[in-house]
Amino acid sequence: MxxxxxxxxxxxxxxxxxTYLHAVTWWEGFRAGDYDVPVAQIHRAVGMGSDRLLDHLLGAERDRSRDEVIRAVHGERYGAFLDQLxxxxxxxxxxxxxxxxxxxxxxxxxxxxxxxxxxxxxxxxxxxxxxxxxxxxxxxxxxxxxxxxxxxxxxxxxxxxxxxxxxxxxxxxxxxxxxxxxxxxxxxxxxxxxxxxxxxxxxxxxxxxxxxxxxxxxxxxx
CATH class of the missing domain: 3.40.50.1000 (HAD superfamily/HAD-like)
Known part of the structure; x- marks a missing residue:
């Protein structure tokens, strides 16, 4: 062949x-947005883009007013690890x-x-x-x-x-x-x-x- x-x-x-850095920092983002999502569920969704991940874990019909806070906190917390990867x-x-x-x-x-x-x-x-x-x-x-x-x-x-x-x-x-x-x-x-x-x-x-x-x-x- x-x-x-x-x-x-x-x-x-x-x-x-x-992977687990993303899972934990997404968890911190969800907490900042007043969502309590288990880390195990977040881990299962890592690999999607942030748009898909939020829809998958929070539902497409959610109040989207907190999405930017969630993404911003994830980005900030994950960004702190970039020089340690x-x-x-x-x-x-x-x-x-x-x-x-x-x-x-x-x-x-x-x-x-x-x-x-x-x-x-x-x-x-x-x-x-x-x-x-x-x-x-x-x-x-x-x-x-x-x-x-x-x-x-x-x-x-x-x-x-x-x-x-x-x-x-x-x-x-x-x-x-x-x-x-x-x-x-x-x-x-x-x-x-x-x-x-x-x-x-x-x-x-x-x-x-x-x-x-x-x-x-x-x-x-x-």
């Missing part, structure tokens, strides 16, 4: 250890290995430009990244596939030429809408069973685990 021409990566929770095990080496095999490397992220810059600094692999997207590149967030389509457009590749690596069921759902195979990692806190049940074509523990099995993974043979 032919190896995919490109490997696209989610970044938050997939390559950089941010750490890559997940094997993340940088995985990206370098993909690049060395001649495949295009894309960071298909819907993080804000500031957040993406901080994650790229933590990864320190800009020399092997061909394409990177952020929130401004897509109108709708996951589970809509807009950000993946934006990365495809920038990379000049079609959906059947790439594999996506993510850590949430929202990544898997977005890929399914484009027909892109999604390899999932459990390092974002979602279980193997949930990710496989959502349609992931393979599940690994973290980037290091995927790297250790790279030759027999979907990144080698789509």
């Amino acid at each position: 032919t190896a995919p021409a490109g490997v696209f990566f989610d970044v938050d929770g997939t390559l950089v250890d941010t 750490r890559p997940l095990p094997g993340a940088a080496n995985l990206l370098r290995a993909v690049h060395e095999r001649g495949q295009r490397v894309a960071l298909a992220s819907s993080a804000t430009p500031e957040e993406l810059a901080a994650m790229r600094k933590a990864l320190d692999v800009d020399d092997v990244v061909d394409v990177a997207t952020s929130s401004g590149d897509a109108e709708r967030s996951k589970p809509d596939p807009d950000i993946i389509q934006a990365a495809l457009d920038q990379a000049g590749l079609a959906a059947d030429q790439v594999v996506y690596v993510g850590d949430s069921i929202w990544d898997v759902a977005a890929c399914a809408r484009l027909g892109v195979p999604c390899v999932a990692l459990t390092c974002g806190g979602t279980s193997r069973g949930e990710l496989a049940g959502a349609g992931a074509v393979a599940v690994y523990e973290d980037p290091a685990d995927l790297l250790a099995h790279l030759d027999e993974s979907p990144l080698t043979a789509a």
Whole structure:
């Protein structure tokens, strides 16, 4: 089988250890907006954009007058961690290995430009990244596939030429809408069973685990 021409990566929770930071700082945002949302429920929604996350957790028919307070507090509290972000095990080496095999490397992220810059600094692999997207590149967030389509457009590749690596069921759902195979990692806190049940074509523990099995993974043979 032919190896995919490109490997696209989610970044938050997939390559950089941010999932639980987002969960806790969203919790602080909800408290500032007078909502008491359990952190476990918030964690399950991380991976959506803020518009989808609020609708998912609070309902689309809510009083939206407190939305900006919620987002602002989350942004402020999460922003305090930006200079402390750490890559997940094997993340940088995985990206370098993909690049060395001649495949295009894309960071298909819907993080804000500031957040993406901080994650790229933590990864320190800009020399092997061909394409990177952020929130401004897509109108709708996951589970809509807009950000993946934006990365495809920038990379000049079609959906059947790439594999996506993510850590949430929202990544898997977005890929399914484009027909892109999604390899999932459990390092974002979602279980193997949930990710496989959502349609992931393979599940690994973290980037290091995927790297250790790279030759027999979907990144080698789509």
